[in-house]
Amino acid sequence: MAQIQVQHQAPVSGPNGVAPGAAGGAQFMLTSLYVGDLDVTVTDEQLYQLFSQVAPVASVRVCRDLASGRSLGYGYVNYNNLRDAARAMDLLNFTPLNNKPIRVMYSQRDPSLRKTGTANIFIKNLDKSIDHKALHDTFSSFGNILSCKISTDSFGQSKGYGFVQFDNEESAQNAIDKLNGMLINDKQVYVGHFLRKQERETALNKAKFNNVYVKNLSKSTTDEDLKTIFGEYGEITSAVVMRDADGKSKCFGFVNFENADDAAKAVEALNGKKFDDKEWYVGKAQKKSEREHELKAQFEQTMKEAADKSQGANLYIKNLDDSIGDETLKELFSEFGNITSCKVMRDPSGISKGSGFVAFSTPEEASRALAEMNGKMVVSKPLYVAVAQRKEERRARLQAQFSQMRPIIPSVAPRMPMYPAGAPGLGQQFLYGQAPPAMLPPQVIYLESLSILLT
């Protein structure tokens, strides 16, 4: 097997070192490639084997978590000159490794230069047959692409939309102008600037409206007051403070403008202003359903952020001795950091299930605890410690596992029959998965996987 050279290139400027990037003024290490979207099972050797087919490589590396050794899903390939690197990027971008297309870019370690968000475009209504490479080829005529991908599900199937990050705004605008609304594979595609959800919603909120909602009014504010204050911005058709049956102000109201531009001006001018020491909220009046939808979305966003923040800080423990309860579990792990929650799972009758969760304040603490505690003998048995997976991740992992079970056509499968003649399962066209050690009919494997997916 080929030897992997581990010598590293000196990070110096020079003919082969730092060189000016294309328009936009970004600086790239033009001999150093960042390889992302790696399947976690991809190894240094595999990267080396692939990239050295194009030109001699100076070094390769799959980056790994220091404590657990788990692949971080990206790596680096360094070449001796920029021509080799450019050629490798061109030829090898989106090559599948372990069934997953890799994404190759120039290494750009300054995050501020990577996260500008400008010149980034979004494409949707793409035919499902269009893959990363086809997208790249379609858009590369408009400029230099830094990164490009189709969004896919856990089976690698296109979700029908994708992203192209150019290195300058003009290329992006040009691509939008030329391709938005065009037919690609008989489907009319949408091509526009990439907008985060928040930005899309603000854009949507700028849609015209005449009715304005105002809240946090003082008890004494009247319809007349609203008319006077909002009347400054244009012709008003109605202004009402909402009141209960006794005529007591509910401290909110509605002002309807003759024309939408004036309504927008009033919102702009009055939102957040103080009247009678009360800070008014002034905005587009929304239907109850719109408002509820927005609140729900906000709530979900908050939950998602909280989940992201705790990602990696929560450990799943199993093979726990039955005698261990919440307190003992906490004591076992407390030397590694601040424990925010700790729980032994129990069945309804209170008997330990032998598994539990320990959450730390930070992923670093959790990682240290994992490294130290996994496999450690506690009372009677060795602990199993892993980073807790969220339900969604567990599901995705099982799904990926399932998708990798390829049909085995009997004619190309080993000659040795897997089952005694007449055993169940022989009648079918193909068998799923690797040959099972037991003589289970293959469809049982299939159904088991499916039932896990469905739970």
Next chain:
DNA sequence: ACTGAGCGA
């Protein structure tokens, strides 16, 4: 199910 993620020795 339809608007992202991503950088070391």
